[in-house]
Amino acid sequence: DVKVTQSSRYLVKRTGEKVFLECVQDMDHENMFWYRQDPGLGLRLIYFSYDVKMKEKGDIPEGYSVSREKKERFSLILESASTNQTSMYLCASSSPGTGTGANVLTFGAGSRLTVL
Amino acid sequence: GQNIDQPTEMTATEGAIVQINCTYQTSGFNGLFWYQQHAGEAPTFLSYNVLDGLEEKGRFSSFLSRSKGYSYLLLKELQMKDSASYLCAVRRNTGFQKLVFGTGTRLLVSP
Secondary structure (H helix, E strand, O other): OOOEEEOOOEEEEOOOOOEEEOEEEOOOOOEEEEEEEEOOOEEEEEEEEOOOOOOEEOOOOOOOEEEEEEOOEEEEEEOOOOHHHOEEEEEEEEOOOOOOOOOOOEEOOOEEEEEO | OEEEEOOOEEEEEOOOOEEEEEEEEEOOEEEEEEEEEOOOOOOEEEEEEOOOEEEEEOOEEEEEEOOOOEEEEEEOOOOHHHOEEEEEEEEEOOOOOOEEEOOOEEEEEEO
């Protein structure tokens, strides 16, 4: 069964801490994404990557950075966590192209981050 | 930019049919996706439309009208397990083909 695995299901951090959220996929997908999901706002794209060492800003990149050193792993970094970054973070991956199967996102189970 | 609208919440009865609408305004439209998300779980892919018309998959069907910027997800023979949020997402054909999601429709199925 194909999988996107997020390392932590629940985290509690303090304001100013550096936070790492790890995501690993076993589908050999080129594309990987980090979204955050908040009530009433839906899923919003933070960063994405279409290849190793490549990264692109999504719609809300401020306060975040990412790292993709290996194809299967995509990390989200909060350099200095703030309370407004309390959210559910979802990692996803997909294969490229324009056909039906392309861009079908496979999501991880999510990481619920609380910043105190 | 783009704007994707869905109703916030809907209720229906077990065994009934429900239609969840999604309207969008976007440039470079290149496909519309529906995802299902149960509470506390990851979204899972339901359907994809890029051409006008109806795509049927068992109890679920999805319809697209590109000229009207409109899609709907039709759920038949509702079951309690269909209680979930349903997310509409649009793919744009501008550079990297990322998806933009609506805020989702929470469906509650009652006995």
